Amino acid sequence: MPxxxxxxxxxxxxxxxxxxxxxxxxxxxxxxxxxxxxxxQSGSAFGLSMRVTRADLHLEGPTQTRLRDTDRGTKSEMVCCPDCGGRIFNARPGTALCHLRGGTLDDTSWLRPSAHIWTSSAQPWVSFGAETLIHDGQPDDLQPIVSLWQERFAPVFD
Structure with missing residues (x-):
């Protein structure tokens, strides 16, 4: 696929x-x-997580930050709209990267994930492409996901 x-x-x-x-x-x-x-949270079979540099994500409008405990014993902050409750991104507090919810983009036509995580909880009718990485739970290292996306799935940004 081009x-x-x-x-x-x-x-x-x-x-x-x-x-x-x-x-x-x-x-x-x-x-x-x-x-x-x-x-x-998505009301669907999965959520799309787009790893981005937090300093380059510029928000306008009111937001609400909620902290939750993760399965690994760390905290995760979720930044949401206080009116509709829609989650914009989540991150570990104080980190330089965050996970923007891909479905919140105005144009989602180019989105193509390089991996599926927490597949142990996936709906039984979901199938995974042979070209993507599959993880039953949370991967210890996201670098293989990053590398594969940049090499084969990311669009050309101009």
């Missing part, structure tokens, strides 16, 4: 439009998370 050309910056927002954002740098990776939390 890699599409996508122009920066990228734009997106929550479901009600109260929160808008601009991403000024190319995403580092895109993967699908099939954990039960992503299923519940």
């Amino acid at each position: 890699r599409p050309s996508v122009s920066l910056p990228l734009h997106g927002g929550c479901a009600c439009g109260a929160v808008r954002y601009t991403l000024t740098s190319a995403p580092l990776a895109l993967f699908a998370c099939h954990c039960s939390l992503c299923q519940r």
Whole structure:
């Protein structure tokens, strides 16, 4: 499949439009998370997590940050719209990278994940492409996901 050309910056927002954002740098990776939390929050079979540089993600509008405990005993902050509850991104507090929810982009036509994580919780009807990485749970190292996305799945950013 040819890699599409996508122009920066990228734009997106929550479901009600109260929160808008601009991403000024190319995403580092895109993967699908099939954990039960992503299923519940998305109201679907999985969530799309786009790894981005947090300093290049510029939010406009009111947001609410919620902290939750992860299965690994760490904290995760979820930045959401206080009006519709739509999650914009999640991250470990104080880190330089975050996971932008891919479905919040204005243009999602080019999204193609390089991996599926937490497949042990995946819906039984979901199938995975042979070209993607598959993880039953949370991978210890995201670098193989990043590398594969950049080599084979990422669009050409201009």
